[in-house]
Amino acid sequence: MSVRARTVAVMQQRWTAERVLALAPDAAARTAGSALARPESWSATGASAIAGGPIWGSGGGATAYRTVVDPAGPTGRCSCPGPGFPCAHALGLLLLWANDPAAVPVGATVPDWVDAPAAGRRARAGLADPAAARRRAERRAAEVAEGTERLRRWLADRVHQGLVGTEREGYAMWDGIAERMVDAKAPGLAARLRAAGAIPASGAEGWPGRLLEDYAELWLLLRAHEHADDLDPSLVAGLRARIGWTVDAEDVLRAARAEGTAVHDRWLVLGSRDSVDGGLTERRIWLRGIGSGRPALVLAFGPQGRAPRLALPVGRTIEADAAFHDDAVPLRVALGERTGEPAAGAEPAGVGPEEATLAYAEALRREPWLEAWPVVLADVVAVPEPMGWRIAGADGFWLPVDRARTGEQALWRLSAMSGGTGLTVFGEYGARGFVPVTAWHEGRAVPL
Amino acid sequence: MRVADPVWDDLVSAALVGTGRRRAAEWPAEGALGELAARVDRTDEAVRLLDLAAIVMVHRRAGRRAPAGAPPEPCAEVDPRPSVPESARVRLRILLEGDGMDFLPEWLAVARTAGLRAPESELPGLLTAARSRTDLRAIVAELAGPRGRWLAGLNPEWAWLTRIAAGDPDDPIDLWRHGRFGERLAAFAVLRAADPDAARELLARTWRAEPAEDRAVFVEALGTGATAGDEAFLEAALDDRAKVVRVAAARRLGALPGSAFVARMSARGRACLRPDGAGRVLVVPPGECDEAMLRDGIDRSSPTGREDHSWWLGEVVAATPLSVWREVFGASPEEIAARALPRRFAEDVREGWARAAVLQRDVDWARALAGRGAPTRLLTVLPPAECADHVARHIAEHGLSEALQLLTNCPTPWPVSLGDAVLDAFATAAGSGAYPWSFSGARDVAGRGLDPSLVTRVDGLAEGDGEWPKAFRALAETLRYRAGMRREILDGEPRSAR
Incomplete structure (x- = not known):
């Protein structure tokens, strides 16, 4: 299986999970689809070795389902009684294909039921119809x-x-x-x-x-x-974005390349945090351009209980194109192909608590619903006080901590690393306080 | 930090009781906020309040500044020891957050041997882990060093470290008076180490109120810092109404040199065994179990139905100080143990000597008896390397089926000789067609105990298909994991290039 996959995997370009999830009509479909994105949910799967060729899978016990997806459309069909494409099975199959190359082998023998209606499928305009x-x-x-x-x-x-x-x-x-x-x-x-x-x-x-x-x-x-x-x-x-529309990262990249607005830079990976919402794992990765100095935020998703495929090494630098979404205060980016290997990164320059509040206020001026803004704090300590934790600078100015998004352990780690001496700490500061994400200690970036 | 804000507070008050009952206040149309507020539509009071709340919320957020006045933090002392490499730090976090507690003691031991300090970022995890794993407290405290003590001073949950550092595990007298049984026992050990006689007098004061089971345990606890002053107390305990206490007292007295009890037992022992020519032992078991023997903790009949004379003989030999035999035979334990015993009593005498060797922690006797089919618990008396040798021999002769307890007692990592014996036994079991899952307990212990350098041998056993090769592959995987873990600490090389 694996041998065959290796020889032809180059032909078919796998999607990212975000791109699959963008197909889902609503959150419920995303959740149902991600629940099916497990190898156990499928008894047989396969993907065509030809670019744009079909991806198929069958599974289920008493309620057996046979699903075929043509990623070129994307179009597809499924034997389930669901309301049409993409059903939860199609989403699940695509997510599995996107996340777990071994689970959907490329070039496997195509079962008869996959090809039969292929002609009809091509005849149908499907979702590609503008x-x-x-x-x-x-x-x-x-x-x-x-x-x-x-x-x-x-x-x-x-x-x-x-x-x-x-x-x-x-x-x-x-x-x-x-x-x-x-x-x-x-x-x-x-x-x-x-x-x-x-x-x-x-x-x-x-x-x-x-x-x-x-x-x-x-x-x-x-x-x-x-x-x-x-x-x-x-x-x-x-x-x-806040109401719930998703934008396909591929589209953002394509548009930025077409318009020549993609930012090529070496990016320092400031921090990475996972959270679970509606059965999906959302990963937020913050970057800072070494040349441009710009902050950037990459979002990646993984289906139920699985880590997103995109992982960047915190504290190191990567070289890549970043396409900024069209936001009032540009922060969200779609990351293009990376070139070269991650390289060692230096401890980033930071600001004091007072400047952190000003930076948030400035961002808020341009986008009033911003909840928080990324900031690197220099020379701060974490101090447990009877009224709550403080992130305090050497000048005595301090920030309260957003405890709804900051665990006890992270704060104690910060405190232990500082030992009373100031550290460089990356986090988000916003409406509800500071959320520490990464600390630099003895030249190492340590995720909190 | 809460800052008074009458505008916002008024909105909250109105929202709390409902705009159906109370309108949000009017404010003068002054300043940017006031001018904006004046433009808010006022047809619906609820809508007006929400519009105002949205405006004021953004205004408040934009205007919030960092408060001043945080006092400078006192700094921790500098720890001159180097820290562990980054990959070892990452591994430690995985051990602490996942289910790696089995490997944590080894990680800590390797780091200590290498003279490293614990990574600061993982101190919270370590200090919390050692709260429940009391066996790890000493080593965690050592690796945590001054930074750990500084940190523990900030969090009452880690007070154990502060106490260890101060050499003061709470106030022992207070714990002794008000603690639960386990805490009282620990406090007693501390008190006993400081002043044995004072501790015993403290025990005497509450003695009559203690439950029988607890009295027996406290008698055992008198084994720490035994003094001549204990004898009267223990003699009195021989007349205790509870048998467990009497038995414990007899055992304690037997270990108290120069006590009247030791003299009585020695006399009984001398009457039982003496040399018979150059190579034999003459055995004369006690003729009866009199009141004095009963009082000294010897039962009238065997709980397992052993013949009375044999039973009394074994009990007397087990309670007699081993030094007696050196005098009686004028020879070393090795020479005495080599003498032939009459078949009828051989087992009772050997078993008695072995029990005495364990009780009296007599290495010479344990060594002399260990090679002669004596009970396995004797090995706990021997130094680790010697113990491992004996366990290896035991496994070579008897296989693994009864060796689990022995292996658990061997300090890790095992010497290669023991590891080879264990792997030989696994190989034999595999070849005999035994079920691999009958050995899962031994395999778990082997995963933690085998020297990781034996992994190539395990790989050899793992070739082919079936349950046994699968089990060996899992074992090899564990050994590789441990080898990687050790390497990460010692030279910072990641386990495998990714």
């Missing part, structure tokens, strides 16, 4: 608009009734409205609602203020979305 694609985009926009209007009324009603008593509401209420947002294809809003639901439930002191802050964040996005036509397109890009 008119169909436009219709789908319009349908989605209408669904999102309906969802945001529902959320607007819901928020206004909450504030009309009063927040008091929210702490006694169960998660069911939050799950209910969050589900509505998933149905409306606005998974970004759903995730924010679920996070907001945890605040009153915690019963912690000052919860009404923090809940109102979360409502205000949602409200800001809803109001901006309502007036999206009047906004600068670069503001709309970030807005859409």
